[in-house]
Amino acid sequence: MSLTSGKSGLASGAELDHREIEAFLYEEAAMLDEWRLDDWFALFQEGGSYEVPQAGASDEASSSTNLFYISDNYFRLRHRVERLKKRGNHSEWPRSICSRMIGNVRLLDHDEGVCKVASRFITHRSKNDVTDMFCGHHLYTLSFASGNFKIMAKRTQIDMNTLRPQGRISIIV
Amino acid sequence: MSVTDIDRRETRISPYIIDDRERGLFRVARKSFVDEDILTRERDRIFNRCWLYLGHESELSKANDFLTRNVGGKEVIFNRDRQGAFHAFMNTCPHRGAMVEREARGNALAFKCFYHGWAFNNNGKFATRMPPGTYPDDFNSDGCANLRSVPKLAEYRGFYFLNYDAGAVSLETYLADARSILDMLCDHGPDGMEVIGGEQKYSIRANWKLLMENSYDGYHAIDTHGTYFEYLADAIGGAAEMPAETHVWNLQNGHAAIEGNAPWGRPVAKWIPAWGEDAKSEIAQIKRELVSRVGEEHANRIAMLGRNTGIFPNLVINDIMAVTIRTFYPLAPNNMNVSAWALGVKGESEGFRKRRLDNFLEFLGPGGFATPDDVEALESAQRGYAALDELAWNDISRGMLKPKFEATDEEQMRCFWREWSDRMEDRA
Numbered sequence: 001m002s003l004t005s006g007k008s009g010l011a012s013g014a015e016l017d018h019r020e021i022e023a024f025l026y027e028e029a030a031m032l033d034e035w036r037l038d039d040w041f042a043l044f045q046e047g048g049s050y051e052v053p054q055a056g057a058s059d060e061a062s063s064s065t066n067l068f069y070i071s072d073n074y075f076r077l078r079h080r081v082e083r084l085k086k087r088g089n090h091s092e093w094p095r096s097i098c099s100r101m102i103g104n105v106r107l108l109d110h111d112e113g114v115c116k117v118a119s120r121f122i123t124h125r126s127k128n129d130v131t132d133m134f135c136g137h138h139l140y141t142l143s144f145a146s147g148n149f150k151i152m153a154k155r156t157q158i159d160m161n162t163l164r165p166q167g168r169i170s171i172i173v
Numbered sequence: 174m175s176v177t178d179i180d181r182r183e184t185r186i187s188p189y190i191i192d193d194r195e196r197g198l199f200r201v202a203r204k205s206f207v208d209e210d211i212l213t214r215e216r217d218r219i220f221n222r223c224w225l226y227l228g229h230e231s232e233l234s235k236a237n238d239f240l241t242r243n244v245g246g247k248e249v250i251f252n253r254d255r256q257g258a259f260h261a262f263m264n265t266c267p268h269r270g271a272m273v274e275r276e277a278r279g280n281a282l283a284f285k286c287f288y289h290g291w292a293f294n295n296n297g298k299f300a301t302r303m304p305p306g307t308y309p310d311d312f313n314s315d316g317c318a319n320l321r322s323v324p325k326l327a328e329y330r331g332f333y334f335l336n337y338d339a340g341a342v343s344l345e346t347y348l349a350d351a352r353s354i355l356d357m358l359c360d361h362g363p364d365g366m367e368v369i370g371g372e373q374k375y376s377i378r379a380n381w382k383l384l385m386e387n388s389y390d391g392y393h394a395i396d397t398h399g400t401y402f403e404y405l406a407d408a409i410g411g412a413a414e415m416p417a418e419t420h421v422w423n424l425q426n427g428h429a430a431i432e433g434n435a436p437w438g439r440p441v442a443k444w445i446p447a448w449g450e451d452a453k454s455e456i457a458q459i460k461r462e463l464v465s466r467v468g469e470e471h472a473n474r475i476a477m478l479g480r481n482t483g484i485f486p487n488l489v490i491n492d493i494m495a496v497t498i499r500t501f502y503p504l505a506p507n508n509m510n511v512s513a514w515a516l517g518v519k520g521e522s523e524g525f526r527k528r529r530l531d532n533f534l535e536f537l538g539p540g541g542f543a544t545p546d547d548v549e550a551l552e553s554a555q556r557g558y559a560a561l562d563e564l565a566w567n568d569i570s571r572g573m574l575k576p577k578f579e580a581t582d583e584e585q586m587r588c589f590w591r592e593w594s595d596r597m598e599d600r601a
Binding site: 065068070075083086088170 | 370371373375377397404407408510523526530531533538540546550552
């Protein structure tokens with residue numbers, strides 16, 4: 001999916017309110033900032049997926065042929081969330097403090113109760129007296145019915161040429 | 174390769190290590206992880222003299238392919254010329270120093286420095302015409318305007334290494350028994366292995382030697398990676414138990430490996446129920462081919478047993494739930510850059526390749542269920558070393574007096590540290 005392809009803008013979907021999409025994404029970011037991880041996982045439709053390709057990868061990169069950082073099916077995503085809640089998840093215990101800024105929300109395409117949405121993000125993660133920054137864009141495939149969104153697929157593209165200096169993706173960016 | 178015997182060398186006490194054979198105590202000075210002068214000495218005695226991993230032949234599949242990479246702190250071009258021959262050049266213009274190639278990879282007949290336009294054939298020869306009289310007539314008769322080749326370049330079974338010391342021993346001599354590990358890796362498939370899916374580039378705010386220790390540390394697995402094993406138990410549908418029998422191999426020259434039968438599935442060729450019945454028959458087929466090629470006993474070892482290998486000074490080859498190559502280089506005593514790749518069997522099916530990459534990601538890399546916790550542990554240790562005036566030594570004695578070492582002992586790390594201190598003290 002390319003950021004420039006597809007139907008753009010809000011007007012084409014009368015039943016799809018752009019402000020509702022934004023509100024959904026802001027609430028998702030708040031869940032992650034506030035470590036409400038069960039709520040966050042519940043945003044996913046059963047069978048949903050979550051992927052983070054390597055820093056600088058193209059939107060077309062595939063986890064079948066490219067080495068990603070994260071390529072979670074629904075089963076592994078549930079475990080990722082469970083792990084994040086445990087003390088034994090040492091990289092996130094004590095928990096980091098995070099701040100997620102979302103902007104440039106765009107509706108790229110929609111059809112038959114499914115829409116594709118993009119946003120840009122800046123996420124700061126602070127732990128051990130070090131603050132790391134991640135920037136890039138999120139790509140969503142959302143199902144929507146009567147004003148209710150569910151995530152079918154989320155892809156986080158890190159728009160940096162390496163993962164230096166952050167060194168790890170131990171949070172949901 | 175034989176089971177590690179207790180080395181008959183005598184007890185040694187140096188500024189860096191205490192190797193007390195009689196009492197079974199081994200200590201490493203914490204200043205080795207924090208001292209600038211020690212890092213300077215490491216650059217001279219270790220990174221400028223040892224064979225360093227450069228890349229795999231599969232990364233340059235065609236004539237004129239190139240890639241650029243930092244090896245041992247220096248920018249390098251690794252490429253093939255028009256005839257297909259492999260080269261490694263210092264990626265710095267002999268004129269005034271700018272990098273002559275700034276793309277990560279590509280295919281090029283020539284390299285051209287963007288600063289003043291000096292150009293070079295991909296065999297390194299200077300290829301710019303200047304008006305007569307610009308330079309002396311015999312300019313470049315000594316090769317001063319050609320790209321500078323690395324002093325030594327060599328390969329073993331498709332793994333390319335370089336050495337910045339023109340007087341270094343041969344790669345085969347240097348690798349010693351570590352060759353057997355690379356041999357087993359190459360035997361995974363009938364056509365060998367290839368690097369798949371690109372390079373993971375990350376960093377750790379800790380001393381580089383801590384990552385070498387960590388990469389074949391069987392002792393930390395249960396405590397550091399408890400949450401991974403909880404995931405694994407659910408994924409494999411049963412308890413994820415660590416192996417009852419393990420081996421530690423002293424591969425000589427500071428190289429060492431641990432080996433054992435771990436609970437995860439292995440793309441070559443150990444099936445787990447979570448992969449389903451289709452995968453079961455596919456893996457049985459792979460195993461049959463392996464047995465027919467290398468014999469049953471060797472095939473079982475290759476397929477069922479995992480190996481974590483450290484090749485001195487900074488190459489890790491972990492053949493575990495997937496195969497990863499990892500190398501790292503210090504930027505400062507408390508900071509390293511890490512580069513990691515996945516290796517797969519040439520010609521394996523797309524579904525199998527996907528399964529291999531999924532297996533890699535469940536444990537390895539910046540977003541895996543284990544590596545981030547290793548990073549946290551290393552960075553935590555590095556912070557702890559600030560108290561070296563109060564607590565000057567690390568203990569690496571575990572299992573030192575045992576007649577046969579296990580993977581949860583620390584002999585593999587002692588192999589590394591003995592070589593490291595020999596080189597730092599000019600005894601190697």
